[in-house]
Amino acid sequence: FRLFPLREHGMNWRARPLTCQEIQAFRKSKEVMDRFIRAYKLMLGFYGIHLVNEETGELKRAENWRERFENLNRFSHNNLRITRILKCLGEMGYENYQVHLVKFFLTETLVEETLPNVKRSALDYFLFTVRSKEKRRELVHYAWQHFRPQSSFVWGPRDKLQKYR
Numbered sequence: 368f369r370l371f372p373l374r375e376h377g378m379n380w381r382a383r384p385l386t387c388q389e390i391q392a393f394r395k396s397k398e399v400m401d402r403f404i405r406a407y408k409l410m411l412g413f414y415g416i417h418l419v420n421e422e423t424g425e426l427k428r429a430e431n432w433r434e435r436f437e438n439l440n441r442f443s444h445n446n447l448r449i450t451r452i453l454k455c456l457g458e459m460g461y462e463n464y465q466v467h468l469v470k471f472f473l474t475e476t477l478v479e480e481t482l483p484n485v486k487r488s489a490l491d492y493f494l495f496t497v498r499s500k501e502k503r504r505e506l507v508h509y510a511w512q513h514f515r516p517q518s519s520f521v522w523g524p525r526d527k528l529q530k531y532r
Contacts, residue, residue, distance in 0.1 A: 370410075371406070371455035372384075373454050374386070374390070375454075377451060400459070404421065407461075407464070412429060414438075415431055416428065416468075416471060417430075423463060424463045424467040425467055440482055440483065440484040440485065443484065443488070446488035449472070449488070453468060453496035453497075457496060457497070457498045462502070466497055466499070466502045466506065468493075469489070469493045469494055469496070472489040472493055473506065473509060473510050477510060477513035477515075490514075507523040510522060511523060511528045
C-alpha cells in the first residue's frame, strides 16, 4: 500500500493504480483523510516545511529548514515524491493544498533561491499538477514575475503573461 496513491502507475510496478471508486471511498472516510493529512505533515516535516493551517493549506519553513533543504537540493529523487504528493493532494480533494505547496516551492526556488536544484522540477512538474486552471494560471504568472532572465521563461505565452490581470 502506498502512502500517496494515484490513479496512474508510478515507479513501483507492483503497486496498482487507484480506481475512482477507491478515491471516493477514501474521501468519505474521516479516518482515512485524517491519516492522509498526518502523512502529508510527516512528509512536509521531512522536507523542512510546516503546515501552518489545516483549513487553508498555508505553509512556512520549519525550524530545521536549512538542513532539510540541503537534502532536497542534494537528492533529486525527492522531486518525484513531491510530484506524487501534489498529484495525490488533487485526487483527495486538497486542491488548495496543491496551490500552497507549489507556491512554496516557487518562492523558495525563484525568490529566496534556497532550492536551486528543485527549480526545474517546480517549473516543469509541480506547477502542472495543480488542478484548478485559474490557480495554475496565477502560479505560472507568479513564476514568470520572479523568473530571471524573464526572456527565457518558457512555461507560458509571454503575450498572455504580460496581459494577465
